[in-house]
Amino acid sequence: MDYQQLAELLFPSVTQTPEEVEALYPPRQLPEGAKVTRFAPSPTGFVHFGGLFPSTIGERLAHQSGGVFYLRIEDTDAKREVEGAAEGLIRTLAHYGVLFDEGAVIGENGIEGKGNYGPYKQSERAHLYHVFAKKLVQDGKAYPVFTTQEELDALNATDKKAEIKAKDWHEDQSEQREKMLRAREITLDEVKEHLAAKHPFVLRLFADGDPERKTPFTDLVKGKLEIPENDEDFVLLKSDGIPTYHFAHAVDDHLMGTTHVIRGEEWLPSLAKHIMLFRYLGFRLPKYMHIAQIMRLDEAGNKKKLSKRDMGANMDDYSRMGYAPACVCEYIMTLLNSNYEEWHMQNPEKPYTDFPFNIKKMSSSGCLFDFNKLNDVSKNVISRMSAKEVYEQVRDWALQYDAEFGALLAKDPDYATAIFAIGRGGKKPRKDFATWAEVKDFMGFFYDEYFTVRDAYDEKFDRADIRAALEGFLQSYAPSDDMNVWFDKIKAVAESIGYATDMKEYKQNPDAFRGSVADVSMFLRVAVTGKLNSPDMYAVMQILGEDRVEQRVSNMLTSL
RNA sequence: GGCCCCUUAGUCAAGCGGCUAAGACGUCGCCCUCUCACGGCGAAGGCAUGGGUUCGAUUCCCGUAGGGGUCACCA
Numbered sequence A: 001m002d003y004q005q006l007a008e009l010l011f012p013s014v015t016q017t018p019e020e021v022e023a024l025y026p027p028r029q030l031p032e033g034a035k036v037t038r039f040a041p042s043p044t045g046f047v048h049f050g051g052l053f054p055s056t057i058g059e060r061l062a063h064q065s066g067g068v069f070y071l072r073i074e075d076t077d078a079k080r081e082v083e084g085a086a087e088g089l090i091r092t093l094a095h096y097g098v099l100f101d102e103g104a105v106i107g108e109n110g111i112e113g114k115g116n117y118g119p120y121k122q123s124e125r126a127h128l129y130h131v132f133a134k135k136l137v138q139d140g141k142a143y144p145v146f147t148t149q150e151e152l153d154a155l156n157a158t159d160k161k162a163e164i165k166a167k168d169w170h171e172d173q174s175e176q177r178e179k180m181l182r183a184r185e186i187t188l189d190e191v192k193e194h195l196a197a198k199h200p201f202v203l204r205l206f207a208d209g210d211p212e213r214k215t216p217f218t219d220l221v222k223g224k225l226e227i228p229e230n231d232e233d234f235v236l237l238k239s240d241g242i243p244t245y246h247f248a249h250a251v252d253d254h255l256m257g258t259t260h261v262i263r264g265e266e267w268l269p270s271l272a273k274h275i276m277l278f279r280y281l282g283f284r285l286p287k288y289m290h291i292a293q294i295m296r297l298d299e300a301g302n303k304k305k306l307s308k309r310d311m312g313a314n315m316d317d318y319s320r321m322g323y324a325p326a327c328v329c330e331y332i333m334t335l336l337n338s339n340y341e342e343w344h345m346q347n348p349e350k351p352y353t354d355f356p357f358n359i360k361k362m363s364s365s366g367c368l369f370d371f372n373k374l375n376d377v378s379k380n381v382i383s384r385m386s387a388k389e390v391y392e393q394v395r396d397w398a399l400q401y402d403a404e405f406g407a408l409l410a411k412d413p414d415y416a417t418a419i420f421a422i423g424r425g426g427k428k429p430r431k432d433f434a435t436w437a438e439v440k441d442f443m444g445f446f447y448d449e450y451f452t453v454r455d456a457y458d459e460k461f462d463r464a465d466i467r468a469a470l471e472g473f474l475q476s477y478a479p480s481d482d483m484n485v486w487f488d489k490i491k492a493v494a495e496s497i498g499y500a501t502d503m504k505e506y507k508q509n510p511d512a513f514r515g516s517v518a519d520v521s522m523f524l525r526v527a528v529t530g531k532l533n534s535p536d537m538y539a540v541m542q543i544l545g546e547d548r549v550e551q552r553v554s555n556m557l558t559s560l
Numbered sequence B: 001g002g003c004c005c006c007u008u009a010g011u012c013a014a015g016c017g018g019c020u021a022a023g024a025c026g027u028c029g030c031c032c033u034c035u036c037a038c039g040g041c042g043a044a045g046g047c048a049u050g051g052g053u054u055c056g057a058u059u060c061c062c063g064u065a066g067g068g069g070u071c072a073c074c075a
Helices: A003-010 A018-024 A049-064 A085-095 A126-138 A149-157 A166-184 A188-196 A245-255 A265-281 A315-321 A325-336 A340-346 A371-384 A387-401 A403-411 A413-420 A436-446 A463-476 A483-496 A503-508 A517-529 A537-544 A546-559
Strands: A036-039 A068-071 A105-107 A110-112 A142-146 A201-205 A214-219 A223-228 A235-237 A260-264 A287-291 A294-297 A303-305
Touching: A003 A126, A003 A142, A003 A188, A018 A126, A036 A049, A036 A260, A049 A068, A049 A260, A049 A287, A049 A294, A049 A315, A049 A325, A085 A105, A085 A110, A085 A315, A126 A142, A126 A201, A126 A235, A126 A245, A126 A265, A142 A166, A142 A188, A201 A265, A214 A265, A214 A287, A223 A265, A235 A245, A245 A265, A260 A265, A265 A287, A325 A340, A325 A371, A387 A403, A387 A413, A387 A436, A403 A413, A413 A436, A413 A537, A436 A537, A463 A483, A463 A517, A463 A546, A483 A517, A483 A537, A503 A517, A517 A537, A517 A546, A537 A546
Parallel strands: A036 A068, A260 A287
Antiparallel strands: A105 A110, A142 A201, A201 A235, A214 A223, A294 A303
16 A cells, blocks of 8 residues: 555645644743643533533643643534534633633733634634644554445434444444454545545554553553553544544644643543543553542432533532532532631632642542532632622622622622621621522621511510510610610510520529510510521621611510 | 543541541531620541562552543544
């Protein structure tokens, strides 16, 4: 076989040599140890949790080392492409602080392309792939397999994979193998015939591996692995001339200068293909990090890969549920690096971007998504925010998902901010909510729109006691009192109706009293907030103001 | 089914030949306390399994089991 002639027949329009192409993409001028990483999604939908994971790693590793983090859109499968998905992806990622240096940057006029190693969309790189495809043919490392249109249609019509039952794998594979070996022996004349008849062809790699032989390989996350050599003549170029993932991966990551390939462990089985391809092409193999999948539990209680359709997968769901991006990022960090929490406890004021992210600390096994943990992390993050920051985020969230509440918040920023300031800022800040969606339930009573007077008192309390306590409170209440004076007055009210003023005394001998000052506080709390639980009553009353407090107490008295 | 990866409590995890096997979340109890939240203290709960190697295995090796992934002209 004259490979040179074959190459010319298959790629007559390719005139560039690999060397000429390489010259267009010189090595990047970067500091020692700088990592070049990428996020390479296919634009088939929204970003899900399993995508934010590797992209965060890539972003951290690149930016922590003074390197480059870029976006490459893998749109080689037109059938699956979803309109507008790429843009949504970029915006969602940006929302979580994952910003690119090349490929897509968010500028003043929205999303713009940037960088000298493009194009950054695979659909625009066909000419590049063809240069290297031609070279492989010239080297006798790739060959065409022609298909008639009828065969192609049949292939598209049936879902081949679904038909093949587990039992049939063996048989099917040997059949496939025979077919593959026959296809390798195509002659130049046959090629000419097919081309003349305008038959489409795929380009397949000529595999020289033996799966019985294992290649030792070190993955940065998984450690030492044994990879069986590849013996499959996998497809490089589809019949439309667009590359498959494997081929695009090799050409793109080589030309774009990727130093660390970060991807899910589902790619591990095809690693042998990639090793072979890089060798055939004479490319230096990048470092690989195959990261474990995030799992979920299925109905049977087994772990399953968190997939797009699962609850909690779509990152937009987190926005809807009211999780602040900072909280999600922090949770991700705890999953990525086991020592993150420890570091954070020692550096509570530092942003997560200051954390020295360490590849060695990454887990090689998949973890289950845990809402309990997310909520805990989230509460902590929120408790460290300023009242103003909380206010702004809650307002923005509510404006989008609870317009009525949002409008109330927006109408009086000072009032709302004062509410969020309760118990905030000290050494032991309150942690009342993990999501913005919980806020209304927590502080809705501050707004007359969400407050109703109702007798929520326990049956065991004599209504006369409650009336007496509320009346006593109204008589002595003065909004200018400081906290101690205020509480002394409550105690006085308690005493006047025969309730204990000292809790220790009361607990030691509860039968000696009709109730305690705690009960009196509760009488007030229900009248003023409509709830059995609330933050500190003094603070609540300070914010509500004299008029509203007195009115609510009076209303309770008339409705009792 | 073949191949590959994984396996410490309900969850996330330290551990890297000798420890009463850290810590965090969750659960439960107690304390603090005007309720809640916070905080403090405490409890329950774990090295999948069988063989080796070794004076000694959670740790190293082999097998078994379980789980996951993959086997497309999808990524």
